[in-house]
Amino acid sequence: MTILVIGATGRVGRHVVDQLVNRGASVRVLTRDPAKADFPAGVEVAQGDLLDIDAQRAAFTGVDAFFLLNAVTGDEFTQALVTLNIAREMGVDRLVYLSVIHADLFVNVPHFAVKFGAERMIEQMGFNATILRPSYFIDNEHMIKDVILDHGVYPMPIGGKGLAMVDARDIAEVAAIELVRRAQAPATLPVETINLVGPDTLTGSDVAAIWSDVLGRPIVYGGDDPSAFEQNLTSFMPKWTAYDMRLMAERFVSDGMIPQAGDVERLTRLLGRPLRSYRDFASALAASEETATA
Incomplete structure (x- = not known):
């Protein structure tokens, strides 16, 4: 059983590789720069990117999923779409695709609409697929930890409807199981x-309260202003990306990221354990920062 992991160097993909290795799968990864790849022993590293047709064909040779x-x-x-077409051409129709929750609803947000388009191809072109739709990653909070810890502000404009934030390790474990x-x-299994x-x-406000409790000092919520969020992002990312993130934040505020009935219970059964919580993450991060400064 050989499984190809595309997107293996990111915060989710690395955990997917580890989970697959732990389950006895032969793992191949596709990466632009093999010299920077740091994977467990036995993981096969293929060089290339998703617009390199020859590299993709080589990477998909002999793959089961x-x-x-x-x-x-x-x-x-x-x-x-290129990757999905190459996979079909090479006879590999079994996959797990990482989409995003509410991809079919947040259609004005570019990277949500893209993922919904890929979902439609998967569903209409005969793939044997599990589509995973994660909520906002808890792990994204590493990017704002200094603002929280040094300035006492939780700066993400996530609004008052609520986000069911998910840990990247839980995402990866479900992906490996599937x-x-x-x-x-x-x-062939049906698309799920x-x-x-x-x-x-x-x-x-809930998140700020968790940080206040964990740190033992007041942390305030910075408010629901996606335009200020966009301005901050333009200091370290392209303006189009910052605008994309601003549109996403607007939907956080207007709609939230709300689970459907039974989602938490389904995941708990699938994993055989409780889901990792935001409080778990905040407590671990605070403890690591205390250790680093001791």
Whole structure:
């Protein structure tokens, strides 16, 4: 059983590789720069990117199933459709695709609309696929930890409807379970969509309260201003990306990221354990910062 992991160097993909190795799968990864790849022993590293047709054909040779995670780039949609077409050409129709929760609803947000387009191709072109729709990643909070710890402000404009934030390790474990299930299935399985959420749906004020409790000092919520969020992002990312993130934040505020009935229970059964919580993350991060400064 050989499984190809595309998007293996990111915060989810690395965990997917580890989970697959732990389950006894032979793992191949596709990466632009093998010299920077740091994977467990035995993982095969193939060089190339998602617009390199020859590299993709080589990477898909002899593969039983694949994991597809597309980075948010200006040509994300092209990358996704090229990869899915190459997979079909090479006879690999079993996959787990990492989409995003509410991809079918947040249609004005570019990277959501892209993922919904890829979902439609998967559903209409005969793939044997699990589509994973994660909520906002808890792990994104590493990017704002200094603002929280040094300035006492939780700056993400996540609004008052609530986000069911999910841990990247839980995403990766579900992905590995589904990849192995599909790779080993004796017959074609129907397309299935799974919402990936955390155990709690939290507002901006809820998150600030968790940090206040964990740190033992007041942390305030910075408020629901996606335009200020966009301005901050333009200091370290392209303006189109910052605008994309601003549109996403607007939907956080107007709609939230709300689980469907039964999502948490389904994931708990699938994993055989409780989901990792935001409080777990905040407590671990605070403890690590205390250790680093001791």
